[in-house]
Structure formats: structure tokens, C-alpha cells
Amino acid sequence: MEKILVCIKQVPDTMEVRIDPETNRIIREGVPSIVNPYDFYAMEAGLRLKEKYGGTAIVCTMGPPQAESALREALSLGFDQAFLLSDRGFAGSDTLATSYTLSCLVRKLMPVDIVICGREAMDGSTGQVGPELSESLGWPFFSCVSEIKEIVNSRLKARRMMEDHYEEIEGPIPAVLNVVKEIAEPRLPSLKGILKAKKAEIIVLNKGELEGEELRFGSSGSPTWVVKVWTPEVHKKGMVLEGEPVEIAQKLYQELKKQNVL
Numbered sequence: 001m002e003k004i005l006v007c008i009k010q011v012p013d014t015m016e017v018r019i020d021p022e023t024n025r026i027i028r029e030g031v032p033s034i035v036n037p038y039d040f041y042a043m044e045a046g047l048r049l050k051e052k053y054g055g056t057a058i059v060c061t062m063g064p065p066q067a068e069s070a071l072r073e074a075l076s077l078g079f080d081q082a083f084l085l086s087d088r089g090f091a092g093s094d095t096l097a098t099s100y101t102l103s104c105l106v107r108k109l110m111p112v113d114i115v116i117c118g119r120e121a122m123d124g125s126t127g128q129v130g131p132e133l134s135e136s137l138g139w140p141f142f143s144c145v146s147e148i149k150e151i152v153n154s155r156l157k158a159r160r161m162m163e164d165h166y167e168e169i170e171g172p173i174p175a176v177l178n179v180v181k182e183i184a185e186p187r188l189p190s191l192k193g194i195l196k197a198k199k200a201e202i203i204v205l206n207k208g209e210l211e212g213e214e215l216r217f218g219s220s221g222s223p224t225w226v227v228k229v230w231t232p233e234v235h236k237k238g239m240v241l242e243g244e245p246v247e248i249a250q251k252l253y254q255e256l257k258k259q260n261v262l
């Protein structure tokens with residue numbers, strides 16, 4: 001294989017995400033960031049493909065300059081190259097503009113055989129970037145991949161995890177995949193990897209260098225916007241069951257039966 005590209009996103013490391021009431025966007029300033037947890041599975045899948053079929057393992061993210069730390073973490077795991085797509089003109093990107101921006105990098109890096117995304121980002125959680133990226137490139141999309149079986153004669157065989165069953169799927173590459181946790185246990189970085197990543201070059205590309213269509217980047221390329229963000233009210237009250245353990249278990253059983261849960 002020539003190139004395997006993994007897309008990762010830096011997300012806020014907090015369960016208490018704050019929203020800017022003016023713009024309805026997540027406040028990212030001053031909040032510690034981490035690599036989106038799902039993306040470790042995408043990275044593991046990418047690195048295993050490289051180990052099996054050869055080629056260059058590349059990692060990329062679109063984000064502000066601080067997203068560089070996410071890429072260094074990826075490099076410490078064994079990636080060969082890292083690209084940061086960063087430009088003030090990318091601000092306000094919705095998923096369509098994000099996936100378009102990523103597709104410009106793919107075109108620039110061709111020949112790329114496989115692009116791997118996480119299933120969803122912990123903050124945005126739309127799960128749209130992978131499928132939209134494949135659409136933008138005109139490539140097949142393999143969703144919810146739980147196992148990459150083989151790549152033979154430019155065809156990929158994979159197992160896909162559905163809600164209550166698995167599917168064996170097959171299609172041509174180049175292709176875009178998103179992967180689920182079952183794909184593989186993510187590796188930890190080695191000390192050598194961490195030291196190497198500290199000194200490694202991160203290639204930063206701006207809007208001009210991506211050579212895309214000006215109006216498809218950032219807010220001008222984003223047909224969706226967040227109208228309102230709110231926390232749903234909790235209507236159900238909790239119930240405290242008291243007594244001896246056996247008594248509590250009986251009360252719980254009766255209550256669940258009453259509520260038709262059993």
C-alpha cells in the first residue's frame with residue numbers, strides 16, 4: 001500500500017462542556033484538550049494496516065494551532081507523518097466544511113489507499129465527517145468496521161458491526177472507513193516513540209496550501225448552524241429503596257414489575 005491516512009480530532013477534556021450563549025458553539029478556550037477517544041481505535045487500525053501491508057501511516061487533524069499536541073501523541077504511537085490543517089478561515093466549519101477541508105488534504109497526498117476515521121467525536125458526536133469525506137472524494141464508505149479481514153487486488157474485505165448482527169462487506173479501495181471499538185485494543189506509546197515525537201516535524205497547511213474552492217471552507221462552506229443548545233430537563237425522580245439487602249432486592253423487583261420493565 002502507498003498511504004494510510006487517519007483523521008483525528010482534538011476535543012475538550014471535560015464532562016462539563018460550556019456553550020457560548022451568543023454563538024451556540026462549544027467554548028474551547030481555557031479547557032484542557034485530549035484526542036477524541038474513538039480516534040485511538042482508528043489510529044490502531046491504521047498502524048496495524050501499515051504493519052501488515054506496508055506503506056506510510058499519516059495522521060491529520062483540522063483544528064487550531066494547539067491541536068499540534070494531538071498529532072504529537074499520534075506520532076508517539078508510530079505514525080510516519082502528521083498534518084495540521086489550520087487557518088482562521090476554517091473557523092465556523094460545520095461537518096460539511098470539515099470533511100471538505102480533509103478531502104483537500106487527501107487529494108494533495110494522493111495516492112492514498114485508505115482513510116480511517118473514528119466512529120464519532122465526543123463533542124460534536126454527529127458521526128458525519130467520515131461519510132461526508134467519502135462523498136466528497138467519491139470513494140466507497142465502510143461504516144462501523146469491527147475487523148479488517150484482508151486487502152487483496154485492491155479490494156477490501158471487512159466485518160461491520162450492526163446493532164444485533166455482523167455483516168461481511170467487500171469493496172474497492174481507495175475507500176474511507178470508520179471503525180468501532182472492537183477493531184483492536186489501542187497501543188500505548190513507547191518511551192522511544194514519545195522522544196521521537198517531541199522532535200518530529202508537524203506539517204502545517206493553511207487554506208491556500210490546500211488548494212480547494214474558497215467558498216467551501218469555513219463558515220461560507222457550512223450550510224448548517226446551531227440554532228439553540230440546551231440541557232434537557234430531568235422529569236423522572238430517583239427512588240431510594242431502604243432496608244436489608246434481601247428486602248431491597250424484593251422492593252426493586254416489585255417496582256420494576258410495576259413499571260413493566262420485567
Ligand SMILES: Cc1cc2nc3c(=O)[nH]c(=O)nc-3n(C[C@H](O)[C@H](O)[C@H](O)COP(=O)(O)OP(=O)(O)OC[C@H]3O[C@@H](n4cnc5c(N)ncnc54)[C@H](O)[C@@H]3O)c2cc1C
Pocket residue numbers: 007008009010025036038039042060061062063091092093094095096098099102116117118119120121122123124125126127128129130222224225226
Ligand atoms: C454552524 C457550525 C459552526 C461550527 N463552528 C465551529 C467552530 O468554529 N470551531 C470548531 O472547532 N467547531 C465548530 N463546529 C463543530 C464542527 O462542525 C465539528 O467540530 C466538526 O465538523 C466535526 O464534527 P463532529 O464533532 O460531529 O465529528 P464526527 O463526525 O462525530 O467525527 C467522526 C470522526 O471524524 C474525524 N474528525 C472529526 N472532526 C475532525 C477534524 N476537525 N479533523 C480531523 N478529523 C476529524 C475523526 O476521525 C472523528 O472520530 C461547528 C459546527 C456547526 C454546525
